Structure formats: C-alpha cells, structure tokens
Amino acid sequence: xxxxxEAVQAITDAAVDSFRDTADPRLRELLQGLVRxxxxxxxxxxxxxxxxxxxxxxLTAVGQKCDPTRQEFILLSDVLGVSMLVxxxxxxxxxxxxxxxxxxxxxxxxxxVSGDSIDLMGVGKPCVVSVRVTSADGxxxxxASVDVWQCTEEGFYDVxxxxxxxxxxxxxxxxxxxxxxxxxxxxxxxHYPIPTDGPVGELLGATSRHPYRPAHVHFIVEAEGHxxxxxxxxxxxxxxxxxxxxxxxxxxxxxxxxxxxxxxxAREYGVTAPFRRADFDIVVEPETETEPANHNQNENExxxx
Amino acid sequence: xxxxxEAVQAITDAAVDSFRDTADPRLRELLQGLVRxxxxxxxxxxxxxxxxxxxxxxLTAVGQKCDPTRQEFILLSDVLGVSMLVxxxxxxxxxxxxxxxxxxxxxxxxxxVSGDSIDLMGVGKPCVVSVRVTSADGxxxxxASVDVWQCTEEGFYDVxxxxxxxxxxxxxxxxxxxxxxxxxxxxxxxHYPIPTDGPVGELLGATSRHPYRPAHVHFIVEAEGHxxxxxxxxxxxxxxxxxxxxxxxxxxxxxxxxxxxxxxxAREYGVTAPFRRADFDIVVEPETETEPANHNQNENExxxx
Numbered sequence: 001x002x003x004x005x006e007a008v009q010a011i012t013d014a015a016v017d018s019f020r021d022t023a024d025p026r027l028r029e030l031l032q033g034l035v036r037x038x039x040x041x042x043x044x045x046x047x048x049x050x051x052x053x054x055x056x057x058x059l060t061a062v063g064q065k066c067d068p069t070r071q072e073f074i075l076l077s078d079v080l081g082v083s084m085l086v087x088x089x090x091x092x093x094x095x096x097x098x099x100x101x102x103x104x105x106x107x108x109x110x111x112x113v114s115g116d117s118i119d120l121m122g123v124g125k126p127c128v129v130s131v132r133v134t135s136a137d138g139x140x141x142x143x144a145s146v147d148v149w150q151c152t153e154e155g156f157y158d159v160x161x162x163x164x165x166x167x168x169x170x171x172x173x174x175x176x177x178x179x180x181x182x183x184x185x186x187x188x189x190x191h192y193p194i195p196t197d198g199p200v201g202e203l204l205g206a207t208s209r210h211p212y213r214p215a216h217v218h219f220i221v222e223a224e225g226h227x228x229x230x231x232x233x234x235x236x237x238x239x240x241x242x243x244x245x246x247x248x249x250x251x252x253x254x255x256x257x258x259x260x261x262x263x264x265x266a267r268e269y270g271v272t273a274p275f276r277r278a279d280f281d282i283v284v285e286p287e288t289e290t291e292p293a294n295h296n297q298n299e300n301e302x303x304x305x
Numbered sequence: 306x307x308x309x310x311e312a313v314q315a316i317t318d319a320a321v322d323s324f325r326d327t328a329d330p331r332l333r334e335l336l337q338g339l340v341r342x343x344x345x346x347x348x349x350x351x352x353x354x355x356x357x358x359x360x361x362x363x364l365t366a367v368g369q370k371c372d373p374t375r376q377e378f379i380l381l382s383d384v385l386g387v388s389m390l391v392x393x394x395x396x397x398x399x400x401x402x403x404x405x406x407x408x409x410x411x412x413x414x415x416x417x418v419s420g421d422s423i424d425l426m427g428v429g430k431p432c433v434v435s436v437r438v439t440s441a442d443g444x445x446x447x448x449a450s451v452d453v454w455q456c457t458e459e460g461f462y463d464v465x466x467x468x469x470x471x472x473x474x475x476x477x478x479x480x481x482x483x484x485x486x487x488x489x490x491x492x493x494x495x496h497y498p499i500p501t502d503g504p505v506g507e508l509l510g511a512t513s514r515h516p517y518r519p520a521h522v523h524f525i526v527e528a529e530g531h532x533x534x535x536x537x538x539x540x541x542x543x544x545x546x547x548x549x550x551x552x553x554x555x556x557x558x559x560x561x562x563x564x565x566x567x568x569x570x571a572r573e574y575g576v577t578a579p580f581r582r583a584d585f586d587i588v589v590e591p592e593t594e595t596e597p598a599n600h601n602q603n604e605n606e607x608x609x610x
Contacts, residue, residue, distance in 0.1 A: 008393055014552050015386025021513040031512060033350045035385055041342035042390050045335055049535075052391045056378045063368005063378075073361045073368075080340055081320025085347050086357045088313055207336065208326040230354075247319050
C-alpha cells in the first residue's frame with residue numbers, strides 16, 4: 001500500500017495536525033495553511049528526489065547570499081510576485097497606491113532637511129523632486145517622515161558600489177514642513193538590472209527573464225495616526241515600465257520628470273539649468289480604530305516566537 | 306481600484322506569465338506551479354507586512370544556519386512533512402518502503418567490509434545488524450552498495466560532536482556478498498532531538514512541538530538495474546514511534562532489536578554477550594525501461610540551470 005492516496009494524505013494530515021497545540025492562533029493559521037498549500041504544490045508537480053534536492057540547494061544558496069547589505073530572499077519574493085501581492089493585499093484604498101519595499105532598504109537613510117541634495121557625487125544632471133503629503137481628506141500632514149532612496153544615473157545603489165559611492169548616497173530621511181511639503185535635489189535614477197550575481201539571477205537566466213526594473217525613487221511615508229506607506233514614483237519615460245522584473249508598476253505611480261530650462265527657477269532651487277523636475281502628491285490613509293491594537297498584537301507575536 | 310480582485314489576480318497572472326519563455330518545459334511547470342500555489346497561500350492567509358518580513362528573516366536565518374555539516378533547509382522540509390511527502394510520491398511500490406534522507410548525510414561514509422564495526426568509540430553495548438538485499442522477485446543482489454549512518458547511544462551523529470566522536474563514527478559504506486548479505490557491528494542508536502539551536506528549533510518551540518525522532522539506522526541502497534532506496538530501520542521499543550518530528554515512521558520499517566544472551570553467538574560475531582541483534586531484509590525495485598532516460602534528462606536539466 002505504498003504510494004496510495006491514503007498514505008499520501010496521512011502525511012499531510014499529520015503535518016497539519018502537528019501544529020494543533022500552537023498557542024498563538026494566528027501563527028497556527030499561518031503554519032497549517034503553509035503546510036496545506038506546500039503539500040498541494042508537491043502533490044501537483046510531483047518533484048523527483050533530484051528536483052527536491054535542487055530546491056533545497058537553491059534555497060540554501062539564497063540564504064547564504066544574504067549579508068547586511070544584500071537581501072536575496074526579498075529579491076526571490078520580488079521576482080515571484082509575492083512581495084507585490086502582499087503589498088497590494090494590505091492596501092485599504094483611499095490613499096496613494098503602495099508598491100514593493102525591494103532589497104535595498106538595508107541601511108539607515110541620513111537625516112536631511114528640505115532643500116538638501118541626496119546626490120553626494122555631484123556629477124549628474126540635476127533634478128528637483130517635490131513631495132506633498134496629505135491625509136485621505138486632503139488635509140496636509142506636517143512633520144510626516146519621508147524616507148527616500150534611489151539609485152544613480154548608472155543604476156547602482158550606494159551599497160552596491162562601496163568603493164565608488166559614499167554610503168548614504170541617494171538616500172535621505174526628511175520631514176514635511178507646516179504645509180506637508182518637502183523637496184530635495186538629486187539626479188534622475190536609471191532603470192537597472194536587479195542583482196544577477198546570485199541564485200535569483202541564475203533563476204532569471206534559466207527562465208529567459210530579463211532582470212530590469214524601470215527607473216524609480218523609493219518612498220516610505222509615516223505620519224502620526226496614519227498607516228505607513230511604502231511606494232515608488234516611476235520615471236514616465238523609462239524603459240521596462242511594461243515588464244518590471246518585480247511586477248511593481250502601477251499606473252498611478254508613473255510620474256513625469258520634464259526638463260526645465262529656466263535659469264531663474266534653477267537659481268531658486270540651487271541647481272543649474274536645464275534641470276529635471278518631478279512633483280508627487282502622497283496621500284496616506286488614517287489608521288482605523290482597531291488597527292493600533294492589531295499592530296501591537298503582531299509585535300507581541302513576533303516577540304513570543 | 307486598489308486591492309480589487311482584478312488587481313490582485315493581475316499580479317498572479319503576470320508572475321505566472323513571466324516564466325512563459327522558459328526553454329525547459331519541466332522547469333516552466335515547476336515554477337509556474339510554484340507561483341500559483343504560493344500566491345494561493347498568500348491570498349488565503351493575507352499576511353501583514355510584518356508577517357511577510359518575519360518570513361523573509363526566518364528563511365534567511367535558515368539559509369545562514371547551513372554549513373558543510375549542517376543542513377537547516379532539509380530540516381525545515383522535514384518538520385513540515387514535505388520531505389516525507391516527496392519520498393512517498395516517488396515510491397513505485399513492490400519494494401521496501403522509503404523514508405526521509407534527513408540532514409545528517411553530509412559526509413562520505415568510510416568504506417567497510419561485512420563484519421566491520423562502525424562504532425569507533427567502543428564504549429557502548431554491542432549490537433549486530435544483518436541485512437539482506439534482494440530484488441522485488443526475491444533474487445539476492447550481490448555487490449549492492451549499502452550506505453549506513455546512525456547516531457550514538459547518546460543520540461548524536463559524529464558531525465554534531467566533532468570534539469567527542471571521530472568523523473565517520475556510526476557510518477559505513479558496505480557491499481553485499483554473493484548472497485546479497487552483509488552484517489556489521491554497532492551500538493543501538495538512541496531516540497534524539499533534531500537540532501534545536503537554529504530557526505527550525507525556534508519554530509518547534511513556538512508551536513509547542515517536541516523535536517524528537519524515534520531511534521533509527523539510515524540506509525541508502527543502490528544495486529545495478531534497480532531504483533536507489535533511501536530508508537531507515539526504526540528500533541521497535543523506541544519512544545516517539547507515534548510522533549516522529551519529521552513524520553518518517555512507516556510500520557513496515559519498525560524492526561525488533563532483541564537482546565541475545567548467547568556466548569557462542571557472541572564469539573561468532575566478535576562481540577560480548579549479552580548483545581542486541583537486528584535483521585532486516587531490503588527489497589529494491591527494478592528500474593523500469595523509461596527510467597534511465599528520465600534520470601538523464603533530470604541531470605541535464607540540472608546542468609542547464
């Protein structure tokens with residue numbers, strides 16, 4: 001009676017049941033669901049033992065590729081569309097659309113004040129980005145924290161080029177002013193390939209997928225009494241807007257970066273003409289009443305694990 | 306239209322479609338199935354962003370715990386019942402039942418000849434294990450390779466105690482004689498906890514699962530023209546036969562290790578009385594005609610990735 005349907009089902013039942021005594025009901029739900037779906041996948045595709053061993057080796061290599069400035073598991077989640085799915089399922093509507101965190105939010109952004117430049121290299125064509133943060137009803141939100149990170153015109157983040165870029169290049173942690181506004185000087189980021197020198201790059205290569213992301217600037221916005229928002233603005237004339245390797249493009253996040261050839265405006269912003277310019281309004285959703293409690297509960301769960 | 310069912314489905318569709326150009330049809334099937342099932346899991350349990358981040362950190366820690374003698378991803382696959390499921394789905398019936406490889410087949414077993422002792426410590430109560438390897442029709446299989454590994458009476462494998470045990474303790478690579486037989490001297494292994502000093506141990510702790518496996522001896526049997534077999538024999542009077550942490554027990558693999566108090570028999574085997582004794586017949590299945598080709602195909606796929 002080897003390999004009978006009953007013997008196979010008994011394994012799944014035993015694995016699901018093994019989590020029956022989990023004290024935290026949410027953890028129990030997450031793990032029993034994981035077992036059911038993982039087993040469902042295995043039963044559908046029936047991996048050979050060699051394929052299973054290959055999967056173990058692949059996941060091990062993904063973990064071993066991680067270090068303090070490289071997060072290969074986020075990259076794997078990204079290229080499988082899982083990160084974008086989780087982000088989208090956590091939206092409540094009414095605010096700016098969210099998108100993936102990505103693997104490069106791995107160092108703290110230096111604190112900056114409105115008007116600062118986050119381009120520490122000073123060799124590119126200048127760009128001025130202005131942001132306004134409001135609540136869902138249009139009320140400006142002063143004192144909101146806006147964490148910004150982006151790559152260079154060559155398509156590299158600071159942590160990818162420790163010998164070329166100073167750490168903190170392309171990054172800034174700002175606060176909005178009394179009108180919910182801030183602006184900063186930077187360069188227009190380039191489209192770029194996600195890192196391909198690891199197992200995720202091998203996966204893309206073996207499946208004839210290109211590794212490119214359209215040009216974008218990352219934001220995390222946090223305002224008191226509001227849900228945190230993780231999003232990008234995408235550069236409207238960038239290639240790969242239609243085939244982002246991590247499925248993160250939403251139409252509402254695509255923003256023009258027009259060239260401005262106006263010496264007076266350039267002087268006002270402390271740049272030289274011509275320069276590029278982007279404006280972006282960010283709307284964050286008020287926290288619902290039950291949410292802070294839920295959030296604390298999750299934090300406690302994490303501690304308990 | 307954030308978070309609408311259409312927006313969510315569009316992400317899954319795009320992620321599945323991204324693998325459309327994969328040249329190897331089996332790799333395409335494995336990855337598109339993975340995306341569908343992973344997304345199905347995420348849609349069902351709707352992880353918060355904190356839960357997703359926790360999962361990323363957990364998987365990263367699993368990968369980082371691995372080293373040449375520690376395989377934490379196999380352990381994770383084991384405690385979720387996935388390893389046992391894959392093994393069972395790959396059985397064809399007609400032979401000895403298979404069970405999990407486990408995470409301790411990480412060094413080569415030293416070559417031994419029938420009658421050798423694999424107990425290099427020499428401090429435990431002696432045990433004689435006899436094995437006979439036959440084909441499904443009962444024909445004895447001479448020259449079959451039988452790879453054996455087990456823990457000590459204290460429940461540790463050699464690689465877990467590099468300062469206590471010589472590498473190769475409890476391991477042996479044997480060949481069957483003209484009658485398909487071999488025997489070796491050893492100690493009776495103990496039940497033991499799987500390693501709990503890593504993320505998988507944390508998982509078991511957080512879910513009130515015990516980490517124990519019933520006492521067992523591992524075997525990999527390879528005979529020409531036959532399917533390789535990975536299995537255990539379990540010691541019949543061991544605790545935890547009903548709740549193996551990795552779901553690997555099958556009734557047909559539970560074997561008595563009776564005590565023998567017979568000085569003459571002891572002399573014959575080169576041990577002292579009383580000693581423990583186990584006999585186990587291993588039946589391997591002939592390879593089917595199409596299998597060698599399939600096997601080669603899988604090997605080629607691996608190379609191509």
